[in-house]
Amino acid sequence: MKLEVKKIGNSTGLILPKELLAELKLKQGDWLYVTELPDGGVRLTTTDPEFDKAMAIAEDLMDEYRDTLTELAK
Template structure:
């Protein structure tokens, strides 16, 4: 577990990741990191396949909302 401090970056807020966390997440400068909430905890993903899957989900989520809700049950 890492403790991250929220800092002001111009008109936004940001965090600085320690080298150990960057190495563990296998991320480099300018890569995207996705943070998702689950009922039990918060998870991170920095995988390009994850980004593609989320983009595909966004495209169909509103059109097939009822079907996705049924599948979730």
Template sequence: MFTVEITDVGDSLGIVFTDEMLKKLGVGKGDKVLVLETYDGLKLIPYDAEFERQFKVAEKVMDKERDVLRKLAEH
């Protein structure tokens, strides 16, 4: 577990990642990360264009078929 402080970054807010955090995440300066919303919070993963594409398709299906998926989850 890591504790980070929210700080000013120009007109925005940001957090500073330690070297250890970046190493565990597998990213460095200039890299992108995807921020995924999960049931228990946010998850950061290294950016992967194909994963992002597939995830967006899955989100569309989940939105369109919400009632069907809810029924399936009941069984």
């Protein structure tokens, strides 16, 4: 899919076709996150990659310290 960069008011932006919005389950007011790729490209996602990374670390820690956390919860 090819998108044109356009002037929108005093800004510059992309207009996403309704088919793409539907596929990504996006609506006005939602956020897209941009990740730079090693090859110079970019990836647009609907989830925050930094949050996903932090949650993976938290899940690993919770698995490692499951017994300790269970005792602290009592």
